[in-house]
Amino acid sequence: ANGSMAGKDISKIFLTIVQIRLFPPGKIQYSNGRETINSNRGMYMKQYQDILKKSPLFLGLTDDERSQALSALRARVQKAPKNSVLLLAGQAVKDIGILLEGRAQIIREEYTGERNILADLVPGELFAEAFACASLQQAEDCPIPVTVIATAESSVLWIPCGRLTV
Secondary structure: OHHHHHHHHHHHHHHHHHHHOOOOOOEEEEEOOOOEEEEEHHHHHHHHHHHHHOOOOOOOOOHHHHHHHHHHHOOEEEEEOOOOEEEOOOOEOOEEEEEEEOOEEEEEEOOOOOEEEEEEEOOOOEEOHHHHHHHHHOOOOOEOOOEEEEOOOEEEEEEEHHHHOO
């Protein structure tokens, strides 16, 4: 019960921060990896509402509150083909990732070329959040020390962490 209450508190704090920085509702950006286009947020994101409801960032929020938050944060959805790189080790990270569909792996590549799988991601899981948020606290970008690869055709919701600051 305490974990559930803490999740709801985090969600309400998250929504409050988002509302402080609220931008006009409207469209969500959609990226297929090569280009970014605007898509009607309501129609496109409906298919992901069940996944997003379970995310610690949105736990306890209504569908409307979640949609407002995504719009305010200027979240974008990226379609990624199998074996594509979502994040490359050494890359500066400014966005929190939520896997919406498909599968992905977080891997660490050793100097010897060996790959160590650190995590298998399934829909609904957050990734890169610590590095994205750490970049806010430092004068320079915080590079991610791991690579994230889509192991199946996937969709990722990217939430710019910089938009969470007040």
